[in-house]
Amino acid sequence: MYGYMGKILRVDLSEKTTSIESLDEKMARMYIGGRGFGAKVLFDELPKGIDPLSEDNKLVFSTGPFVGTLIPGSSRCVVMAKSPLTGLLGDTDFGGYFPREMKSTGFDVIIIEGKAERPVYLWIHEGDVEIKDAAHLWGKVASATQEKILQEVKDNKAKVVCIGPGGENLVRYACIISELRYVGGRLGLGAVMGSKNLKAVVVRGEKKVAIAREKELDTLIKALNYDLVNDGSCESLIEYGTWNTTAPAQVTGILPTKNFQRTSFEGTDKIDGEAMVEKILVGRRTCYACPIRCRRVVEAETPYKVSPEYGGPQYEAVASLGSLCLNDDPVAIAKANELCNEYS
Ligand code: SF4
Structure with missing residues (x-):
């Protein structure tokens, strides 16, 4: 099969x-x-x-x-x-x-x-x-x-x-x-x-999945990869990862805030995509065979040491550990995300 x-x-x-x-x-x-x-x-x-x-x-x-x-x-x-x-x-x-x-x-x-x-x-x-x-x-x-x-x-x-x-x-x-x-x-x-x-x-493992029309699939994948990176549809995902969602969620009034009591947060400009890139981003990662590389690599020394090993918080973690808690500190969000990953 x-x-x-x-x-x-x-x-x-x-x-x-x-x-x-x-x-x-x-x-x-x-x-x-x-x-x-x-x-x-x-x-x-x-x-x-x-x-x-x-x-x-x-x-x-x-x-x-x-x-x-x-x-x-x-x-x-x-x-x-x-x-x-x-x-x-x-x-x-x-x-x-x-x-x-x-x-x-x-x-x-x-x-x-x-x-x-x-x-x-x-x-x-x-x-x-x-x-x-x-x-x-x-x-x-x-x-x-x-x-x-x-x-x-x-x-x-x-x-x-x-x-x-x-x-x-x-x-x-x-x-x-x-x-x-x-x-x-x-x-x-x-x-x-x-x-x-x-x-x-x-x-x-080392086993390979059988592909029916390998050459045609290769051609299709090359075209897909080119489009994903160049046609603009993934531009903000490539640049900001899922942090691209924070500012639009604020503007449209759907940013989970203060334990779901509110839908916008006055500290959003400190934890939106641009702020996170400036404050804690040190690189990007990907999943197997994906050219978008939306996964964030973050690092910080103070006030908390954040290791790049755990991957940056995604939008959901920014909202859960940020605006939902009225927390506008990117380093605190990244540290809390790291601890969540450690403790599952
Ligand atoms: S496959 Fe991985 S790197 Fe690619 S868009 Fe999805 S989550 Fe991001």
């Missing part, structure tokens, strides 16, 4: 078993990938009325047919489970390099079920799956977790998604942190990882 690796990995943490299932063409055509796959698995397999933080919940990591190709903007991994925040279908997604790496292990979908007796992490590499002890990682923040895991698997090219103490302590909006800076936020899927005693999922 073009566009797919054709395999689903199922991990039962209670039974400490793994199995491989085929991804059939009917499922691929009907549900395509990502949220389609996740929703299908949960709809079919979750019993009605389960507690989202019980071992009955399932966590589904899914990619789509474009992941692993050079199609710009396609490097996304979707994670779904019943949400502990809403009790409804919970979904999140993140970019970076984990999605491509996950697919390169040979699996389009990873279904994680049950609950480990003790903290564990999954090490998935070249079709091999190991459930490894993570008791020594429990309680550690994301950076320490990732550093230790990369030492243990002895492969610096492996990609790590993990939780920090927020997920371990079942905070109902805890996030999943990928490579320290790409975050699967909203709806508490980090808490679902914590409820399963699952500290991290680590992937490394």
Whole structure:
């Protein structure tokens, strides 16, 4: 099947078993990938009325047919489970390099079920799956977790998604942190990882996705990349990242302010795109195969030391940690963002 690796990995943490299932063409055509796959698995397999933080919940990591190709903007991994925040279908997604790496292990979908007796992490590499002890990682923040895991698997090219103490302590909006800076936020899927005693999922692979008409796709990708960078449609995203949203949100009266009591903030000019670029921006990053490079690299020394490793706050973090708190200090916003990434 073009566009797919054709395999689903199922991990039962209670039974400490793994199995491989085929991804059939009917499922691929009907549900395509990502949220389609996740929703299908949960709809079919979750019993009605389960507690989202019980071992009955399932966590589904899914990619789509474009992941692993050079199609710009396609490097996304979707994670779904019943949400502990809403009790409804919970979904999140993140970019970076984990999605491509996950697919390169040979699996389009990873279904994680049950609950480990003790903290564990999954090490998935070249079709091999190991459930490894993570008791020594429990309680550690994301950076320490990732550093230790990369030492243990002895492969610096492996990609790590993990939780920090927020997920371990079942905070109902805890996030999943990928490579320290790409975050699967909203709806508490980090808490679902914590409820399963699952500290991290680590992937490394070399498999390539099959492409039907590779030459034509290459030509299309070149044209797309050229247009994205040159036709002006992404100009402000390239220059300011998602900080391009702050000033327009203020002007149109939709900037979340003072714990949602107001919709505009008098300090916006200190935290809008231009101010953030001037005060804390030191570089740009990208996700796999994307020419836009909207991800921000930020750094500061005072009044808080902010490391460039965590990625700059996106618009949502600027609003949540800035205007919602009546905070107009870009460095304080960046530091709070760093701590959120560390603690998940
Ligand atoms: S760099 Fe920005 S625009 Fe490109 S895929 Fe990543 S998040 Fe999307």
